[in-house]
Amino acid sequence: MKNISSVLLISALAFNQSCTTMKQTDIQQELPAPDPSLSSNPFMKKSKLQYEAPEFDKIKNEHFKPAFDFGLKQHEAEILKIANNPAAPTFENTIVALEKSGEVLRRAQIVFSNLTSANTNPVLQALDEEYAPVFAAHSDKMYLNENLYTRIKSIKEDGLDPESKRLVQYYKQNFEIAGANLSSADKEKLKQINQELASLSTQYANKLLEARKQGGVFFSDAKELDGLSADEIAAAAADAKTAGQPGKYLLALQNTTQQPLLQNLKNRTTREKLFKASWLRAEKGDANDTRETIEKLAKLRLKKAQVLGKKNFAEWKLQDQMAKTPEAATKLMNQIATPAVETAKREAKDIQDLIDQQKGGFKVEPWDWNFYAEQVRKAKYDLDESEIKPYFEITTVLEKGVFFAAEKFYGLTFKKRTDLPVYHPDVVTYEVFDHDGKSIAIYYLDFYTRDSKNGGAWMSNFVEQSYLLGTKPVIVNCYNYQKPAPGKPSLISYDDVSTIFHEFGHSIHGMFASQKYPSLSGTNVPRDFVEFPSQINEHWALDPVVLKNYAVHYETKQPIPQTLVDKIKKAATFNQGYMTTELVSAAALDMDWHTVTNDSQFIPVLDFEKQSLASHGFTLSTVPPRYHTPYFAHIWGGGYSAGYYAYLWSETLDNDAWEWIKNNGGLTRENGDRFRKYILSVGNSVDLNQAFRDFTGHDPDIKPLLRNRGFIK
Numbered sequence: 027m028k029n030i031s032s033v034l035l036i037s038a039l040a041f042n043q044s045c046t047t048m049k050q051t052d053i054q055q056e057l058p059a060p061d062p063s064l065s066s067n068p069f070m071k072k073s074k075l076q077y078e079a080p081e082f083d084k085i086k087n088e089h090f091k092p093a094f095d096f097g098l099k100q101h102e103a104e105i106l107k108i109a110n111n112p113a114a115p116t117f118e119n120t121i122v123a124l125e126k127s128g129e130v131l132r133r134a135q136i137v138f139s140n141l142t143s144a145n146t147n148p149v150l151q152a153l154d155e156e157y158a159p160v161f162a163a164h165s166d167k168m169y170l171n172e173n174l175y176t177r178i179k180s181i182k183e184d185g186l187d188p189e190s191k192r193l194v195q196y197y198k199q200n201f202e203i204a205g206a207n208l209s210s211a212d213k214e215k216l217k218q219i220n221q222e223l224a225s226l227s228t229q230y231a232n233k234l235l236e237a238r239k240q241g242g243v244f245f246s247d248a249k250e251l252d253g254l255s256a257d258e259i260a261a262a263a264a265d266a267k268t269a270g271q272p273g274k275y276l277l278a279l280q281n282t283t284q285q286p287l288l289q290n291l292k293n294r295t296t297r298e299k300l301f302k303a304s305w306l307r308a309e310k311g312d313a314n315d316t317r318e319t320i321e322k323l324a325k326l327r328l329k330k331a332q333v334l335g336k337k338n339f340a341e342w343k344l345q346d347q348m349a350k351t352p353e354a355a356t357k358l359m360n361q362i363a364t365p366a367v368e369t370a371k372r373e374a375k376d377i378q379d380l381i382d383q384q385k386g387g388f389k390v391e392p393w394d395w396n397f398y399a400e401q402v403r404k405a406k407y408d409l410d411e412s413e414i415k416p417y418f419e420i421t422t423v424l425e426k427g428v429f430f431a432a433e434k435f436y437g438l439t440f441k442k443r444t445d446l447p448v449y450h451p452d453v454v455t456y457e458v459f460d461h462d463g464k465s466i467a468i469y470y471l472d473f474y475t476r477d478s479k480n481g482g483a484w485m486s487n488f489v490e491q492s493y494l495l496g497t498k499p500v501i502v503n504c505y506n507y508q509k510p511a512p513g514k515p516s517l518i519s520y521d522d523v524s525t526i527f528h529e530f531g532h533s534i535h536g537m538f539a540s541q542k543y544p545s546l547s548g549t550n551v552p553r554d555f556v557e558f559p560s561q562i563n564e565h566w567a568l569d570p571v572v573l574k575n576y577a578v579h580y581e582t583k584q585p586i587p588q589t590l591v592d593k594i595k596k597a598a599t600f601n602q603g604y605m606t607t608e609l610v611s612a613a614a615l616d617m618d619w620h621t622v623t624n625d626s627q628f629i630p631v632l633d634f635e636k637q638s639l640a641s642h643g644f645t646l647s648t649v650p651p652r653y654h655t656p657y658f659a660h661i662w663g664g665g666y667s668a669g670y671y672a673y674l675w676s677e678t679l680d681n682d683a684w685e686w687i688k689n690n691g692g693l694t695r696e697n698g699d700r701f702r703k704y705i706l707s708v709g710n711s712v713d714l715n716q717a718f719r720d721f722t723g724h725d726p727d728i729k730p731l732l733r734n735r736g737f738i739k
Contacts, residue, residue, distance in 0.1 A: 058096070072133075077500050101127055115180050117181055125544060142231075146478050147478060154231075162220045170204070174201075189542055193543050229319055230320065231659070233314045237315075250296045262277055281659060283653060286522075294393075300393070305392075316657070316662070321631060330342070339622075343667060343669065347672075352620075355554075359671055362728075373402075378390050407593050413590060418576075420507065435695070436461065437698070438459065443455040448470065452472060456468075469501050471503050474516075485529050485536065487501055487536055490550075492547055503533055505526070505529070529560065531564070535706050536548040540708075546709045554676055562684055569693055573591060611639055611649070612652040615653075615655065616661045617670075618634075620668035635651075635655045683705075685730045
């Protein structure tokens with residue numbers, strides 16, 4: 027996923043302004059000068075590292091607060107100067123000036139946002155809670171500034187180049203969506219709501235991080251972990267020791283409902299413990315219970331939408347998305363949900379039949395699904411996950427798979443860097459070179475899970491590309507794979523392989539950014555488009571040329587046999603009913619939370635979820651949503667509120683575009699250059715629906731998605 031919370035935090039930097047007015051004499055006031063005590067603060071000036079990569083060897087916890095305080099003061103002064111400039115408004119003295127403002131705050135916030143996601147600590151968490159409402163208020167000072175909005179509205183687009191015209195339109199739209207046209211009284215209401223929402227969202231994220239950490243399950247006997255490999259058991263022992271319980275075994279939680287190890291654990295009681303630990307992690311009635319926070323968030327979001335003149339939060343949120351309306355997003359979900367649920371019911375019968383054949387004597391439960399689905403897959407396709415993993419060593423997948431595909435399709439090459447400081451010892455760094463040998467980006471990877479990291483996988487920028495600012499992209503991908511025991515290989519599943527290709531798709535979107543203005547650069551696109559480049563990149567994982575290059579046995583160094591490849595491909599649509607149902611049910615749940623039109627419709631969190639799922643026909647108890655409401659981080663703390671449908675919308679684009687690529691020669695530089703030209707390099711500087719049509723020659727069609735998932739022929 028694209029780390030939208032980071033984007034939302036940083037995007038305000040081009041826009042966050044003050045709504046107070048000034049006398050003419052104040053306009054000429056100099057911008058605040060840094061206090062001498064800030065001279066050693068690394069955020070006060072541009073990093074001297076290549077492409078302004080963060081100086082992690084110099085950045086300390088204590089640097090953030092003074093950088094925030096000075097950056098806020100400096101940025102506010104810059105914005106007041108723009109908003110109250112006596113000169114007639116022009117594109118240069120208003121829009122471009124806004125794009126250049128907030129340099130110190132931008133640097134500090136973007137590093138802070140990434141660290142609180144990937145390597146947080148109590149000091150950073152406390153700062154996050156302290157400054158979330160401050161940053162929200164700072165943003166409102168700009169969006170609700172009448173002087174500034176009046177200047178922006180009066181700027182003529184005549185004579186501007188297309189990207190500059192798009193930027194003016196983008197600013198106008200953002201101001202209006204944010205409430206620039208509200209009355210003074212409603213603006214004050216909105217400011218208060220936004221600050222409360224920022225505080226609650228940060229509280230939610232901190233609670234959930236701790237809930238995930240505390241939710242891990244300890245086992246006393248290795249026999250309870252029967253089915254796991256020796257290396258996985260050793261890693262569980264090491265994790266328990268680190269957690270202060272030597273001699274035990276710790277199975278830590280990942281952020282999704284289902285846990286990857288469930289497909290291997292033979293002990294049904296162990297599976298049940300692990301699943302329930304996942305499902306109940308944030309609803310224990312303790313300090314980490316998120317339900318009360320969620321109810322407050324949902325009600326405040328409705329209140330915000332109503333202040334802004336919309337009937338519900340989703341209607342307000344989707345105005346600048348490709349879908350435009352909740353109805354359009356729901357229509358797409360319904361088209362996918364019906365065949366997905368019907369397919370999942372057939373899959374459930376296959377699993378129950380297997381349990382009965384084995385005289386299990388029980389009805390399949392959610393914690394049984396992956397364990398028995400793996401057996402069904404083996405029986406149907408003679409494919410065993412344990413046969414596959416030895417061919418997927420994580421660094422080889424990255425360098426010989428992901429990087430190799432990027433070289434063949436786009437002409438990119440990668441050079442490992444060991445001279446750049448990193449924020450954690452597990453992080454590795456590469457420099458990226460274009461087809462002509464020119465350096466274009468710095469790329470960080472952070473593979474392994476830890477208590478200080480949010481769950482899931484994502485891409486973020488440390489530095490965004492902009493010709494105006496003279497910056498090139500510095501990008502990070504974060505994952506949550508289990509770190510192997512010392513000296514052991516990191517072997518991953520094919521699903522994990524797909525995730526690496528997926529997240530790199532976000533990264534390459536950022537690497538190929540080619541915009542003048544940072545607000546329109548790279549991945550700063552609508553949520554329902556941002557997943558398109560990442561999802562299409564997943565397809566390269568099974569391309570014969572690519573697969574042959576990276577799927578090499580970690581011990582024998584032999585390539586994966588063609589017989590095993592054929593099995594993987596034949597099983598490509600296996601379990602798609604389950605996987606699609608858990609995804610679309612989560613998306614529908616998200617939309618229901620955000621299409622409530624009256625406070626009276628809100629009921630306790632668990633009851634609301636049950637009612638929502640039943641109303642959409644998601645009544646198959648063995649297929650829970652991918653995210654249970656209490657730990658649905660995407661929508662309560664990650665910027666995807668009313669937007670989780672975006673994965674399905676983007677997947678429609680992805681499968682349709684992939685059919686075009688296959689039908690036009692596949693892995694060729696010509697196709698790569700075309701995809702780069704029309705999709706990856708345009709950022710948000712063009713109409714993205716038109717960009718899709720320019721690439722494929724037609725409007726998006728859902729049939730390729732349904733075919734890819736095996737729902738239609």
